[in-house]
Amino acid sequence: MTATLRIGFIPLVDAAALIVAVDKGFAAAEGLDVELVREVSWSNVRDKLNIGLFDAAHLLAPVAIASSLGLGHVKVPIAAPFNLGINGNAITVSPALHAALMEQIDGDRFDPMATAKALAKVVAIRRKAGAEPLTFGMTFPFSTHNYQLRFWMAAAGVDPDEDVRLVVLPPPYMVDSLKNGHVDAFCVGAPWNSIAVDLGIGHILHFVSDILVRAAEKVLAVRQTWADKNPDVVAALVRAAVKAAEFIEHPENRTEAAQILAQPERIGVDAEVIQRTLTGRLKISPDGTFRESGRYLLVGREGAGRPDPTQAAWLYAQMVRWGQTALTPDGVKTAMAVFRPDLYDAALGNRAPEQAPAAFGAFAGPVFDPDNIRGHLEAFEVGRWKT
Amino acid sequence: MSAEQSPKIVIVDESPIRAAILEEGLREAGFTQVVHISEMQSLLARIYAVDPDIILIDLENPSRDVLEAMFQVSRAVRRPIAMFVDQSDSASIQASVEAGVSAYIVDGLKKERIKPILDLCVSRFNAFAKLQEELERTKSQLEDRKVIERAKGILMRVKGLTEDEAYVLLRSTAMREKKKIGEIAQSIITASEMLK
Numbered sequence: 001m002t003a004t005l006r007i008g009f010i011p012l013v014d015a016a017a018l019i020v021a022v023d024k025g026f027a028a029a030e031g032l033d034v035e036l037v038r039e040v041s042w043s044n045v046r047d048k049l050n051i052g053l054f055d056a057a058h059l060l061a062p063v064a065i066a067s068s069l070g071l072g073h074v075k076v077p078i079a080a081p082f083n084l085g086i087n088g089n090a091i092t093v094s095p096a097l098h099a100a101l102m103e104q105i106d107g108d109r110f111d112p113m114a115t116a117k118a119l120a121k122v123v124a125i126r127r128k129a130g131a132e133p134l135t136f137g138m139t140f141p142f143s144t145h146n147y148q149l150r151f152w153m154a155a156a157g158v159d160p161d162e163d164v165r166l167v168v169l170p171p172p173y174m175v176d177s178l179k180n181g182h183v184d185a186f187c188v189g190a191p192w193n194s195i196a197v198d199l200g201i202g203h204i205l206h207f208v209s210d211i212l213v214r215a216a217e218k219v220l221a222v223r224q225t226w227a228d229k230n231p232d233v234v235a236a237l238v239r240a241a242v243k244a245a246e247f248i249e250h251p252e253n254r255t256e257a258a259q260i261l262a263q264p265e266r267i268g269v270d271a272e273v274i275q276r277t278l279t280g281r282l283k284i285s286p287d288g289t290f291r292e293s294g295r296y297l298l299v300g301r302e303g304a305g306r307p308d309p310t311q312a313a314w315l316y317a318q319m320v321r322w323g324q325t326a327l328t329p330d331g332v333k334t335a336m337a338v339f340r341p342d343l344y345d346a347a348l349g350n351r352a353p354e355q356a357p358a359a360f361g362a363f364a365g366p367v368f369d370p371d372n373i374r375g376h377l378e379a380f381e382v383g384r385w386k387t
Numbered sequence: 388m389s390a391e392q393s394p395k396i397v398i399v400d401e402s403p404i405r406a407a408i409l410e411e412g413l414r415e416a417g418f419t420q421v422v423h424i425s426e427m428q429s430l431l432a433r434i435y436a437v438d439p440d441i442i443l444i445d446l447e448n449p450s451r452d453v454l455e456a457m458f459q460v461s462r463a464v465r466r467p468i469a470m471f472v473d474q475s476d477s478a479s480i481q482a483s484v485e486a487g488v489s490a491y492i493v494d495g496l497k498k499e500r501i502k503p504i505l506d507l508c509v510s511r512f513n514a515f516a517k518l519q520e521e522l523e524r525t526k527s528q529l530e531d532r533k534v535i536e537r538a539k540g541i542l543m544r545v546k547g548l549t550e551d552e553a554y555v556l557l558r559s560t561a562m563r564e565k566k567k568i569g570e571i572a573q574s575i576i577t578a579s580e581m582l583k
Contacts, residue, residue, distance in 0.1 A: 040449040040451075041448070041450075042452050043489075044451060047446075047484060051481055052481075053484060053485070072455065072459055073455075139452065140452050140455075141459045167453075167456070170449035170450065170453070172449065173427075182428075324459070
């Protein structure tokens, strides 16, 4: 079997499994001739996938769900047979906001509840002083970045639609926007947080794994109709991605993986900066403070590659919580059907799946239950969901 | 334009040449209200100020995500409808995407009114792409010629050849090595600089 594929990606470290699958020859070994196309916006990736200019794409998990639900754009059912990454984002704040938060913080600076409460105080102080609301940058309305920021600040009573401004910025513009004061903070994937720290204009306040221990970030997305017609190609693609993810996760391969990703036509930044994300050891302050976490970005390990429909249900619940869609039984079903562990299992010859943890490990709120989204959302004070 | 007033069209494009080509085409077709925005920093503020019926944007513009977010949260935009509203017309969608034009219809214009605008944009975008290609080719030809002249000069000086002999040597070497004359000439220049 030889299949020629065009696959779109955004230059981010969580495209690692896809890029390595192609550039290290895992895709070719599965009989796939893949052309990777570097893109500039999620809208573009989604549109080109939806109309068939791409066969597959590196896609924000919530965009795959939104596309299947027909939210924000046309309705094109998407199938995600492989999860490209768990976690991987960080929240970076300007030195001024960092200082303000540290002045107000009561407790551990890496505890998101402590920082969220400090944020609530800073917001109140600014309001009293008649200052402009704080502005937070994120990458897309249907993005984990958006939901992670909201989840975090709302836990301390900060209303993300009333008390602060949330704006969409293309990832490459984040750093400049922080520098020139257009935003006070942002949530984005690697390498942009590290670049802000290296330039001395930002502090990484949180790895998003502080907020949710395990959150689906990007998926390998294909059109549902295309997956139905090309099951063998889908399976080959999944196998190539699984092998690439295994390669990346081997500590002795990290340097090589980072070099592959650093190529100008791929991510195009310093290999050393990329390697920080892969190893989970990041410089978090311009003064050279490092912080290490085994959960910064999971590419394949701990069963990260196998799509988990509960994750899709959680993302759908966030869309409901923030008023992007209404809660319906059909909506939950459609969202969950986007994540396809069955296709993943079929590709690997139905080898018994590793048991993925069902819980998200959120720092606030009750344990998420996909069968009771309404009950889950009612447990949160801040939100604007409607039925 | 007949009875209906010409819709207000905003072109979001960082390339002034392409925007000019587009604007001219739209004006020729009778669309009188066309505004070009090239400044990405204050994009949203400018769009709010113009309050357009249609936004035409280059597909490869990173600010597309910014615009989409605007459609979802904006109070200023009345009835946001993104492009590709009518999924039945996949041929024209494909043509638009391949040409590189994306349209955002912000005020519920009828499909019959947006269609000619899109068609015109597609042909103009394609014309621009062709122009760009020709420009690139001419530029590289010019570059090549300069490099060949310099390499000939070096060969004439170092090997005591006439201009014609130098050129023949370049050409025969290129043929033997299965490379372009420009490449051979460039390597002669590089080598001579290293040997200085």
